[in-house]
Amino acid sequence: MPKVVHTVAELHKILQPLWRKGEPVGFVPTMGALHAGHVSLMKLSRAGGNVLTVVSVFVNPLQFAPGEDYDEYPRDLGGDVKVARDAGVEVVFAPSVAEMYPRGFVTWTDQDKITEKLCGEHRPGHFRGVLTVVLKLLNIVRPNNAYFGQKDYQQSVVIQRMVTDLNLDMKVHVCPIIREADGLAMSSRNVYLGPKHRTEALVLHQALVRVHELATGGERSVKKLYGEVKRIIGQAKSAKIDYIAIVHPETLEDVNDVSGRTLIAVAVRFGKTRLIDNVLVE
Ligand code: PAF
Numbered sequence: 001m002p003k004v005v006h007t008v009a010e011l012h013k014i015l016q017p018l019w020r021k022g023e024p025v026g027f028v029p030t031m032g033a034l035h036a037g038h039v040s041l042m043k044l045s046r047a048g049g050n051v052l053t054v055v056s057v058f059v060n061p062l063q064f065a066p067g068e069d070y071d072e073y074p075r076d077l078g079g080d081v082k083v084a085r086d087a088g089v090e091v092v093f094a095p096s097v098a099e100m101y102p103r104g105f106v107t108w109t110d111q112d113k114i115t116e117k118l119c120g121e122h123r124p125g126h127f128r129g130v131l132t133v134v135l136k137l138l139n140i141v142r143p144n145n146a147y148f149g150q151k152d153y154q155q156s157v158v159i160q161r162m163v164t165d166l167n168l169d170m171k172v173h174v175c176p177i178i179r180e181a182d183g184l185a186m187s188s189r190n191v192y193l194g195p196k197h198r199t200e201a202l203v204l205h206q207a208l209v210r211v212h213e214l215a216t217g218g219e220r221s222v223k224k225l226y227g228e229v230k231r232i233i234g235q236a237k238s239a240k241i242d243y244i245a246i247v248h249p250e251t252l253e254d255v256n257d258v259s260g261r262t263l264i265a266v267a268v269r270f271g272k273t274r275l276i277d278n279v280l281v282e
Contacts, residue, residue, distance in 0.1 A: 002055075002084045004077075004092045008140050011054070011093050018052060019142060026050030027143035029134060032057040032094075033074040033188035034083040037178040041147040042087035044175055054141050055084050057094040062101070062108075063129030069272075074191055093141070100136060109135045111158055111165075117252045118154050118265060119276065122242045127158050134159055135166070143170055151177045151185050153265055153278045157250065177277070179205065185277045197270035200236035204266055207232035208279040211264055215281040220257040222246045225264065233268055242267035242274065249280060 005011045018025055026045030030038050038055075045053040057080050064070035077094055084092050108128055114120075115127035138146065148156045156174040163172050178186045183205030184198075193201060207229045215225060229244045248255055249263040258281055265278035 002081060002089050002092045004081055004094060006094055006096065007099055008095070011091070011140065014091055015052075015054075015142070023051040024049055024144040025141065026053040027137070027141045027146045028053065028055045028089075029137050029146065029148075030055060030057055030080075031059045031073065031188065032080045033076065033191070034080045035178075035186045035188065035190075037149050037151065037186035039083060039087045040178050041149060041175055042084065042089050044173065045145060045147050046088050048145055048173070050143075050145055052090045053088075054091045054093055054143070055080075055089050056137055056141070057092060058100060058133070058137075060100075060129060060133040061097060062132055063126050065123060065125055068123070069189070069192075072192075074188055100133065108132045109162065111161060114154070114158055114161060114252050117247070118243055118245050119267060120154070122267065127155070130155055131158060131162055135162065135168075138163075138168060138170065145171050145173060147173045147175055149177065150174050150278070150280075151187065151276065153263060153276075154252065157252065183209070185275070187275065189273055189275065192273040193270060197238060197273060200238055201268075201270055201273075201275055203233045203236045203239060204268060204275060204277040207266065208264060208277060212279045212281060215258045215262070215264075220259055222255060222257060225258060229264065229266060233266065236270070238270050240269040242269060 026048060028041045028045055042053060059073050061070055081092055109131040110128045120127050160172050182202055184201055210232055211225045211228050226244055226246055233239050245265045247263050249261050255262055262281045263278055267276045
């Protein structure tokens with residue numbers, strides 16, 4: 001069983017001997033409701049030369065806007081610990097909100113430009129909350145390697161930018177999207193989907209596979225690729241598109257044509273469930 005700790009002090013007792021000896025620590029930050037996507041990150045950490053892997057489980061209130069799903073977000077620490085155990089993780093860090101944000105907490109981390117696009121445009125304040133908690137977690141765990149999933153593509157870009165801009169001495173690994181057998185990207189929010197929306201949600205992957213095929217086959221027109229994504233997603237009657245983005249993979253700026261590496265990303269609502277997915281055209 002992994003050691004489950006709830007305070008920074010308990011965690012530091014475990015990590016201090018490793019820091020002293022300079023032994024590499026791997027870190028997988030999560031909000032729990034662990035699934036095969038998280039397991040793939042834990043396994044990459046275990047295989048990546050780290051002597052110990054820490055998984056944090058913390059539903060961060062700062063990254064949810066009022067009216068979003070903070071209260072409903074699935075929480076099952078017992079189940080998460082079993083998943084972490086099966087993945088061979090040594091430590092689960094599950095702090096309380098008061099441990100992370102004690103009375104008097106007023107300091108935030110924020111970023112210009114890239115946080116204002118894509119999800120940032122539709123979830124104001126979201127990345128400010130993500131950056132703040134991730135910087136705190138990185139300061140608490142002081143990992144050598146931190147693992148994030150490509151499914152939250154924009155999150156991985158803003159975190160990499162923060163690590164560079166603030167000279168954090170660690171490596172960020174962005175790891176491949178893990179999908180269900182039918183193509184739906186793994187997400188803790190998939191549990192919200194009823195049977196109808198679960199079936200409809202397959203249009204996301206179908207649209208991305210199709211435009212990836214078109215783009216790698218030579219289609220350069222952003223307008224045509226955008227139109228194709230919209231058409232395929234539109235086949236799902238309940239789909240409400242937040243955005244379809246065809247952008248530069250680092251700056252997230254719109255591209256004029258798909259001639260270099262390009263990110264195609266979507267965010268779509270099925271009823272109350274908002275799903276994101278993406279593909280990189282290399
Ligand atoms: O991707 C997530 O689960 C969260 O945004 C993260 C990185 C754990 C920060 O709360």
